[in-house]
Amino acid sequence: xxxxxxxxxxxxxxxxxxxxxxxxxxxxxxxxxxxxxAAIEELDYRPSEIGRMLRSGRTGMAxxxxxxxxxxxxxxxxxxxxxxxxxxGYTLMIEQTDGVRERERELLARADTKAIFDGLIxxxxxxxxxxxxxxxRTQRPVVLLGEESHPGFDHVHIDNFxxxxxxxxxxxxxxxxxxxxxxxxxxxxxxxxxxLAGFEAAMGAAPSASGDVAYVDSFTRRGGAEAxxxxxxxxxxxxxxxxxxxxxALGALRALHDAGISVPExxxxxxxxxxxxxxxxxxxxxxxxxxxxxxxxxxxxxxxRRIGGDDGEAxxxxxxxxxxxxxxxxxxxx
Numbered sequence: 209x210x211x212x213x214x215x216x217x218x219x220x221x222x223x224x225x226x227x228x229x230x231x232x233x234x235x236x237x238x239x240x241x242x243x244x245x246a247a248i249e250e251l252d253y254r255p256s257e258i259g260r261m262l263r264s265g266r267t268g269m270a271x272x273x274x275x276x277x278x279x280x281x282x283x284x285x286x287x288x289x290x291x292x293x294x295x296x297g298y299t300l301m302i303e304q305t306d307g308v309r310e311r312e313r314e315l316l317a318r319a320d321t322k323a324i325f326d327g328l329i330x331x332x333x334x335x336x337x338x339x340x341x342x343x344x345r346t347q348r349p350v351v352l353l354g355e356e357s358h359p360g361f362d363h364v365h366i367d368n369f370x371x372x373x374x375x376x377x378x379x380x381x382x383x384x385x386x387x388x389x390x391x392x393x394x395x396x397x398x399x400x401x402x403x404l405a406g407f408e409a410a411m412g413a414a415p416s417a418s419g420d421v422a423y424v425d426s427f428t429r430r431g432g433a434e435a436x437x438x439x440x441x442x443x444x445x446x447x448x449x450x451x452x453x454x455x456x457a458l459g460a461l462r463a464l465h466d467a468g469i470s471v472p473e474x475x476x477x478x479x480x481x482x483x484x485x486x487x488x489x490x491x492x493x494x495x496x497x498x499x500x501x502x503x504x505x506x507x508x509x510x511x512x513r514r515i516g517g518d519d520g521e522a523x524x525x526x527x528x529x530x531x532x533x534x535x536x537x538x539x540x541x542x
Contacts, residue, residue: 210251219247269299270511273315273330275307279427279455280483282331285353288504289329296512301325309334316340316350327511332356349514351507355402362510362522364503366529371496372406374531375478376450378494380414382537384448384476387411390422390435390460391452391480403452403480420444427452432459440467447475448537454479454486457493461536476537491535502527 216223221240228236229244236244247253272289274282286302293300305311312335316328327349333356340350340358352363379387389407393400404421411419422439424431432451436459439446451457457479464471471477471491479486479495486493506525 210248210253212253214251215244215247215253218251219243267324267326268297269301269325270515271301271303271315271325271328273303273305273312273328273332275305275331275333277302277304279453280485281453281455281481284483285500285503288500289507292501292504292508296508298326298508298512300329305333307333309336309339313339326515327351329353329507329511349511351510351514353503353507357524360522362514362525364506364510364525364527366498366503366527368402369406369409371480371498371529372403372450372452373410374406374529375480375496376407376410378531378533379448379450379476379478379537380410380417382476385414385417386420386446387417387448387450388420388422388439388444388446389450389452390424390432391427391456392421392423393425394423400452407450420446424452424456427455429455429459429462432456433463434459436460436463437467440469445469445475449475449477451477451479454481454483454493454495457495457536458485458489461489461491461493472535472537478537482532487534489536491538494534494537495532497530497532499528499530 212223212226216226219226219240221244225236225240226244229241230248270293272286274286277283277286290300303315305315312330312332316330316335316339325348329351331353333354335356335358337358340361350361352358352361353365355365355368357363376387387407389404391400392404407419411417422435424435432455435456436449440463449457449460451460457477460477461471464475464477469475477493479493482495482497486495506527510523510525
């Protein structure tokens, strides 16, 4: 394994120039940079990570803070974020909060006082504006995911209102007229509120249709199953369910199956998140598919830009989504 001086000699540059190329903190002419990179490759040069950290004041590590890795959406998004971070030369570590505000606050406070991470990507559920205002972006950059925006912080998300409206409009277009929204929460989480608002907007534009709401405590399979069973016990048999997550939809499918109700012939079901499990269910699940790759790239780009010293105005990035139609809505009601 070569040394910095060996790389400099082979590339015909100074040892300082080699350091500048490795750190990326100083602009180096393109042809010089290419010669240095070629010499690094040929000599298998591996610069000291500790030395680089001391020179740059950076660790090359960032944190991803999510509510729940048991939720396949966050697990799939985490994988995509890790890959995007790797392409930018960063290692991404993961912390789970269970959506508990105190845990979220603790992680922010720790990031501000310890030089472990250069920045954080956070999908918060409980944090308030005041909580985040105590975490200065100039100390440890923070990029937010999810639907709750906070002043002064970069924010990457999809348009939940529009996505929910699209899902319900699809159900109405297939002839469904008695639609229940499964997933509203009484605690006021923004993603739930926006999806409920999108549901209500679509139903309000269809005078011949009637809507109902089934509340849940959490976006889980159990929550979807219990909400659907509660509907059936009340004697409510809709011809469509719009579930605020794929996990809720999978639970709803189980409850409908247990009750001998066929999907989609009697009840159509739409989910939200496009997790892999939904593609292999029986029936496969129609869903709203957020562009996870776009979310990951936008979040990593914003974080790296802030770590690099950009102190411009906070940006709000709305990434694409699409409706993926599968078997759970594929047959018109008879």
